[in-house]
Amino acid sequence: MGSKPKKQDYEASEEEKVSASVAKANYDFFKQNYAPLLKDMRDQSMSDDNRRALRGRASADTMQALTSEPTYMKTQNVEGTGDLSQALGGQLGVADKSALGIKNKAASNVLGVARGQAADAASGMAKASRLATSDALTRARNKLAVKNARNAAIGKVAGATIGGAFEKFAPDSNLGKFSKEFFEALPSQVGG
Amino acid sequence: MERYFDVRGRLGEAAYAGQQTNAGLPVVSDPQKTFAGITRGEYEDYVKDYRDFELKQIERATTDTSLIDSAREDSKVAGRIAGEVAGRNVSRYGAQLTPAQLQQQQRGLQRATTLGSIQSLSDSRIAQREANQALLSDLINIGQDLNRSSQSQLGNAAADASARKQAYDSAKAQSKAQTYSTAGSLASAAIIAAFLV
Numbered sequence: 001m002g003s004k005p006k007k008q009d010y011e012a013s014e015e016e017k018v019s020a021s022v023a024k025a026n027y028d029f030f031k032q033n034y035a036p037l038l039k040d041m042r043d044q045s046m047s048d049d050n051r052r053a054l055r056g057r058a059s060a061d062t063m064q065a066l067t068s069e070p071t072y073m074k075t076q077n078v079e080g081t082g083d084l085s086q087a088l089g090g091q092l093g094v095a096d097k098s099a100l101g102i103k104n105k106a107a108s109n110v111l112g113v114a115r116g117q118a119a120d121a122a123s124g125m126a127k128a129s130r131l132a133t134s135d136a137l138t139r140a141r142n143k144l145a146v147k148n149a150r151n152a153a154i155g156k157v158a159g160a161t162i163g164g165a166f167e168k169f170a171p172d173s174n175l176g177k178f179s180k181e182f183f184e185a186l187p188s189q190v191g192g
Numbered sequence: 193m194e195r196y197f198d199v200r201g202r203l204g205e206a207a208y209a210g211q212q213t214n215a216g217l218p219v220v221s222d223p224q225k226t227f228a229g230i231t232r233g234e235y236e237d238y239v240k241d242y243r244d245f246e247l248k249q250i251e252r253a254t255t256d257t258s259l260i261d262s263a264r265e266d267s268k269v270a271g272r273i274a275g276e277v278a279g280r281n282v283s284r285y286g287a288q289l290t291p292a293q294l295q296q297q298q299r300g301l302q303r304a305t306t307l308g309s310i311q312s313l314s315d316s317r318i319a320q321r322e323a324n325q326a327l328l329s330d331l332i333n334i335g336q337d338l339n340r341s342s343q344s345q346l347g348n349a350a351a352d353a354s355a356r357k358q359a360y361d362s363a364k365a366q367s368k369a370q371t372y373s374t375a376g377s378l379a380s381a382a383i384i385a386a387f388l389v
Contacts, residue, residue, distance in 0.1 A: 108331060
């Protein structure tokens with residue numbers, strides 16, 4: 001008979017505990033310091049700050065290029081006004097296009113990271129459930145082994161009782177000899 | 193839940209932050225529970241902080257007309273600004289335009305504004321389509337990654353469930369066989385004993 005298994009023999013080693021602690025500390029650090037930054041990026045991606053800045057720059061560039069050196073001659077150029085109007089409209093359109101590109105890219109980057117975290121979480125959950133399944137199967141196998149051992153023990157006890165009775169009350173009879181041999185062989189069958 | 197202040201001094205809550213060791217490391221007494229808690233928390237954080245944002249982006253990628261609306265508005269504003277700039281310059285130099293020049297300038301500005309508007313609207317329609325498609329394809333890529341990993345995880349869950357069922361069926365069969373074997377042995381012993389008495 002072996003001794004009962006000791007729970008402490010199955011506890012995590014010191015390095016496993018430290019590894020789990022470091023992983024948890026890193027996770028907490030990430031959640032405290034990086035997760036808020038991602039939320040800031042999300043909010044920034046929804047704002048119009050970039051658009052305003054780019055449109056201001058486009059407008060300034062256009063005016064700088066077309067109106068920075070006014071002359072009397074230019075006042076007489078009746079087509080110049082139309083050119084300025086077209087140029088300004090075009091540059092504002094370019095600025096809007098760039099701003100929307102930046103906004104969309106920022107939004108999809110934020111979502112990619114957020115979804116990546118959620119996907120990591122889901123994959124973590126799958127791992128956790130696999131661990132739980134593995135535990136459940138081990139528990140079930142252990143229970144079955146205990147049940148089998150219990151059945152075997154019952155068989156042994158019952159056999160020993162019947163055999164003992166024959167041996168006691170009719171030790172020299174054929175039945176007594178047979179029962180002794182029979183019940184000696186029985187435990188090896190029922191014990192699996 | 194443990195409250196904390198992040199590097200920017202904002203108050204937040206750390207999920208599953210347990211007691212601290214001397215080295216400042218948290219104690220993880222039940223890694224499985226901690227792991228499950230973190231993964232659940234991550235999903236809940238996503239739903240709380242990013243689900244609406246994601247739905248807005250999907251809607252924007254399919255319905256956004258901001259560039260076109262803006263181009264329509266800008267062409268009018270640009271015409272007005274150009275007219276005002278011309279007026280200020282004429283005033284600055286004390287110049288006079290003849291009625292014919294003024295008329296020509298107005299016509300030129302109107303023509304340029306109209307043509308510019310048409311050009312801008314045409315450009316902005318193309319740019320809008322490009323921007324929306326780029327955003328949509330980014331979103332679809334994100335969604336596809338998610339779809340792939342979700343199916344893989346569901347496959348794992350199904351395999352686990354199947355393994356559990358097989359193990360249970362096998363255990364039931366083994367247990368029944370064991371019981372019959374024990375009962376049979378005892379019964380045969382009893383019958384033989386009865387014949388020999």
